[in-house]
Amino acid sequence: MKNESSLAFNVFNYGIQLAFTLMCVFPFYYIFIYSVSDPQQALKGVLLLPKGFTLVNYTHIFRLDNMLNSFVVSVLRTVIGCALTIACSSWFAYAVTKNELYFRKTIYRFLVVTMYFNAGLIPWYITMKELGLKNNFLLYVLPGAVVAYYVVLLKTFIEQLPPALEESATIDGAGHAAIFARVIFPLSMPIVATIAVFASVGQWNTWTDNYFLVSSDRLQTLQLILYNYLTDAQQIVNSSNLQDLNRGLATKISPESIRITITMVVTIPVMLVYPFLQRYFVKGIMLGAIKG
Secondary structure, three states: OOHHHHHHHHHHHHHHHHHHHHHHHHHHHHHHHHHHOHHHHEEEEEOOOOOOOOHHHHHHHHHOHHHHHHHHHHHHHHHHHHHHHHHHHHHHHHHHHOOOOHHHHHHHHHHOOOOOOOHHHHHHHHHHHOOOOOOOOHHHHHOOOOHHHHHHHHHHHHHOHHHHHHHHHHHHOHHHHHHHHHHHHHHHHHHHHHHHHHHHHHHHOOOOOHHHHOOOHHOHHHHHHHHHHHHOOHHHHHHHHHHHHHHHHOOOHHHHHOOOOOOOOHHHHHHHHHHHHHHHHHHHOOOOOOEE
C-alpha cells in the first residue's frame, strides 16, 4: 500500500513538473516554429510543426539597414559591459568587507539605498550628458560598472569564505590586491557566474540609454534597431514584398511573421549563453542569499 501511494505521488509530482516545464518551453518553441514557417501558411495557425519550412523571414530581417553594425555594437556592449561590471562590483564588494576601509559601513549603506531610490529620468539624462557620454560608446558600459544588487550578493558570498585563507596569504606577504586576484575572486566563481548571467542579459536587452542619448548610426544597438522595426512591421512588409515582386519571388511575408522573427533574433543569444552558466547560476544564488 505504501509503495502504491509513493508511486502515485511520484507520478503526480513528475506530471506537475512536466506540465510546468512545457508551459515555460512552449512559448519559445512556438516563436521558433512560427519564424521558420511560410508567412502565408503561418497566418492560418501553427501548433507543433512548422508549416512550409523556410528561412525567408530571417533573410528579410538581416537584409534590413544597419543590422550587422548594430549587432556588433550589441555584442561588444554585452561582453565589455559584463566584464567591467564583474571586475568593478567584485572589487568594490571585497573592499567593503575590509575593516581598513574608512566609513565602509556608511559607503555600503549608501550603495544599498540606491537600490530603492532613483533620481529619475531627467537628472539621469543631464548627468550622462554633462559627463560627456552622449553619443559615446562608454555610455553603455560605465554607468553599470558598479551595481548595488551585485555588490550585495558578492559581499555576502565573500564574507562566508574562511578567514584563514586571507590570513595565510597575508603571512606570505600578499597585499589586498593580490589576495583578491589570487584567492577571493577564483573562489567566488559561482556567484560571479550568477552575476555574469544577470549582467549579460541586462546589457543585451537594454535599449533605453541608446534611445535617449545616442543619435549616431554607428552606435545604434540591435535592440533599438529591432524595436523600431517592430513598430514599423507593416512598412517593412510592404517594402520587402515589393522588392521580392521585382525579383520575381512569390513568397510574401506578413507583419506577424516579421514581429515573431525579430523576437526570436533578440532571444537566441540569451538562450545560447544561459545553459552554459546554469549550474553556477543556481549555486551562486543559493550561496549569495544565505546572509543579508
